[in-house]
Amino acid sequence: GAVVSQHPSRVICKSGTSVKIECRSLDFQATTMFWYRQFPKKSLMLMATSNEGSKATYEQGVEKDKFLINHASLTLSTLTVTSAHPEDSSFYICSARDNGGGTEAFFGQGTRLTVV
Amino acid sequence: KQEVTQIPAALSVPEGENLVLNCSFTDSAIYNLQWFRQDPGKGLTSLLLIQSSQREQTSGRLNASLDKSSGRSTLYIAASQPGDSATYLCAVWKLTNQAGTALIFGKGTTLSVSS
Numbered sequence: 282g283a284v285v286s287q288h289p290s291r292v293i294c295k296s297g298t299s300v301k302i303e304c305r306s307l308d309f310q311a312t313t314m315f316w317y318r319q320f321p322k323k324s325l326m327l328m329a330t331s332n333e334g335s336k337a338t339y340e341q342g343v344e345k346d347k348f349l350i351n352h353a354s355l356t357l358s359t360l361t362v363t364s365a366h367p368e369d370s371s372f373y374i375c376s377a378r379d380n381g382g383g384t385e386a387f388f389g390q391g392t393r394l395t396v397v
Numbered sequence: 398k399q400e401v402t403q404i405p406a407a408l409s410v411p412e413g414e415n416l417v418l419n420c421s422f423t424d425s426a427i428y429n430l431q432w433f434r435q436d437p438g439k440g441l442t443s444l445l446l447i448q449s450s451q452r453e454q455t456s457g458r459l460n461a462s463l464d465k466s467s468g469r470s471t472l473y474i475a476a477s478q479p480g481d482s483a484t485y486l487c488a489v490w491k492l493t494n495q496a497g498t499a500l501i502f503g504k505g506t507t508l509s510v511s512s
Binding site for chain 1: 433
């Protein structure tokens with residue numbers, strides 16, 4: 282199956298700093314990638330849809346100025362958590378769909394962010 | 398608003414048992430349904446994708462069914478093994494106003510298979 286690589290897998294940062302998470306589709310092109318956040322024992326919450334070459338579309342309640350998304354190429358999307366606070370600590374997962382392969386979604390390994 | 402519910406939330410079985418995980422969704426206007434596996438602290442592994450026009454998909458010991466009219470899907474695991482222990486997530490592709498389509502997830506069923 283298609284591979285989505287997410288980096289880093291874990292990051293610890295200080296309050297007030299920014300953290301960038303990368304999501305790459307390794308063997309396929311993805312016009313659209315998705316960013317999710319997962320709280321403990323909760324379902325994945327869709328944060329935003331990343332669109333190659335255009336602005337991301339955010340779900341209701343997600344601060345676009347805090348969670349900056351850039352999708353500069355067909356294989357890379359980045360999520361930057363700006364001015365991180367402890368409440369931003371969470372598990373972030375990206376997903377991508379193969380442009381040529383229907384609607385099956387493939388997920389990255391996730392990033393555990395801890396803000397101290 | 399599409400809501401996805403999974404029952405049970407947790408399940409413990411001895412090795413070798415056949416088991417069924419349930420998923421229901423409130424809006425039958427879905428594109429596809431997908432079952433995932435998530436190991437603790439890890440990302441998601443796609444198990445089965447059922448197109449909206451299909452009724453079931455099979456992969457090895459896994460069989461997933463879809464009944465759009467009743468808003469239900471089941472994941473059947475045959476001859477369970479300790480390595481099947483994980484959280485199983487059901488998700489439906491839903492048309493959204495903002496971005497076209499997106500996956501809406503249930504909270505998952507955490508399965509524990511003892512040897």
